[in-house]
Amino acid sequence: MASTTVGDILPTGGRILTSIPDLFFIPEFVFGGLVWMLVASTYVEPENPLGWVMFVSVFCFVMTTLWFFIFLCGANQSKIWPSLDVGYHFVAAVFYLGASVPLAYITLIRGEAVKLIPSGVPLNPLMEEILKKYRLSIAAVVMSFLATLLYFLHTIFSAIRWRRS
Template sequence: MASTALVDVLPTGGRIFTSIPDIFFIPEFVFGGLVWTLVASTRVFPENPLGWVMFVSVFCFIMTTLWFLIFLCGANQSSIWPSLDVGYHFVAVIFYLSASVDLAYTIILITSKLSTKIYQLDIAAVVMSFLATLLYFLHAIFSALRWKRS
């Protein structure tokens, strides 16, 4: 009779820097932080059309930090964590995609009122937002594949 041994499905400690879905944590930090700072550094008229973008970038930055720390400390070894990992990253993808589209649409609407320097910051924010969306999407797909294997 074959024995069924529990295998670590999710990496812990330093192994998160070498596993495929979890290696996306660092670029998610970088691009999410860039979206946050680029959007916060511009002044947009009318006031506050980018509140959703700021909420998403700050929320995902904080949640990804907490998620990263949970993985780093090894508190992710329960059987529910693979599905929570997939769920969080798909929610992050939906949030970031909606924020990216909102940001791009807002920038298109106010293009004629912007100076060149502000316009460049806003375009950079749009690009970083779509890159963050892509990174969260890749993380979600690879996490789903890992969840299916478990």
């Protein structure tokens, strides 16, 4: 039985854009960044659950960027990196799931306020603002659950790669 080294398992440089788990880096950047921007554009109210959503989106965006550059520079060649890769992406998936659910709940609450707006009537600025925040919240929820899915898939494929190493 031939032994494999970590160098055979974890890609470095441009090869990270051709391996299955690491291909998820770019969509994770995009959807995580969109969650961050969409939630921030709604003035982060109420602060308590949306503050957690902001923390998760900023934390995961920064850590994924750092993780991407570690892989890009080839600093991921010690034996511990496959397990660290699985661990980080699992934590990110759990964090995003923990942020997506309250974000969806806040969006449902905003939807109740939108139901109070009469249809067919010209909207005043307050009604337009409520509708705008509701639409931004819907987009943020979709992006947040997509980011959760991407981090979860990255975790699964990283775990498969870890088991092979």
